[in-house]
Amino acid sequence: xxxxxxxxxYDLLTMIVPGFVILWIIGFCGLNPDIPLECAFIIIxxxxxxxxxxxxxxxxxxxxxxxxxxxxxxxxxxxxxxxLNEAKKKTPRKISKKDYCxxxxxxxxxxxxxxxxxxxxxxxxxxxxxxxMLISIGKVCCCYKNESWHCNLVILLLxxxxxxxxxxxxxxxxxxxxxxxxxxxxxx
Numbered sequence: 001x002x003x004x005x006x007x008x009x010y011d012l013l014t015m016i017v018p019g020f021v022i023l024w025i026i027g028f029c030g031l032n033p034d035i036p037l038e039c040a041f042i043i044i045x046x047x048x049x050x051x052x053x054x055x056x057x058x059x060x061x062x063x064x065x066x067x068x069x070x071x072x073x074x075x076x077x078x079x080x081x082x083x084l085n086e087a088k089k090k091t092p093r094k095i096s097k098k099d100y101c102x103x104x105x106x107x108x109x110x111x112x113x114x115x116x117x118x119x120x121x122x123x124x125x126x127x128x129x130x131x132x133m134l135i136s137i138g139k140v141c142c143c144y145k146n147e148s149w150h151c152n153l154v155i156l157l158l159x160x161x162x163x164x165x166x167x168x169x170x171x172x173x174x175x176x177x178x179x180x181x182x183x184x185x186x187x188x
Contacts, residue, residue: 009118013125016043019050021132025139057128072169073100076176080184100176103183112182119175126168133161 007016023029023042031038077095107113137157144150 008121010121010124011047013121014054014128015050016046017050017125018053018128018132019046019048021136022046022049022053025132025135054124054128057131061127070097072173073097073176076173077180080177080180083181100179104179106186107179107182110182110186112186114178114182116175116178119171119178123168123171123175126164126171130161130164130168133157133164137161 020042023031023046028038028042029045031042033039033042074095077099078092081092107116134157137154140150140153140157144153
């Protein structure tokens with residue numbers, strides 16, 4: 001079996017990378033990444049650890065989605081609707097998560113997902129990375145405070161944390177827009 005070809009971009013970005021960062025934060029559990037066998041074990045441990053972390057973060061962010069997701073779904077639907085010319089314009093209506101799921105599955109069945117799975121992997125990675133970047137700032141401040149580069153890395157992680165929030169929101173909105181766009185194109 002060719003394992004690297006079986007690992008999806010989603011698995012890499014949302015499970016393996018965060019799992020590796022968590023192991024780095026806790027000092028690789030005493031394993032030495034410079035020793036090939038131990039490095040392999042670190043990579044193998046990264047996947048289940050990252051999967052558990054991914055599910056925890058997913059549940060943590062589900063409560064916030066209840067507040068902003070309906071508004072973002074409606075806004076992206078109206079934006080896509082406004083792109084259509086006046087003759088073909090749909091009548092304004094209140095849409096729901098159910099409408100979105102139906103549109104998503106319709107474009108999936110029509111094989112029109114385009115780059116949505118890649119954007120979904122990016123969105124999940126950005127969401128999952130927020131907490132890890134903040135924890136990494138603490139690790140860098142505690143363990144590497146005598147290094148000349150420590151301040152630069154802390155600033156970089158802070159900037160990345162703030163910009164990741166915006167990138168996460170815009171990526172989620174792009175996914176919604178592409179689903180509505182695909183649904184509109186199928187209907188025409």
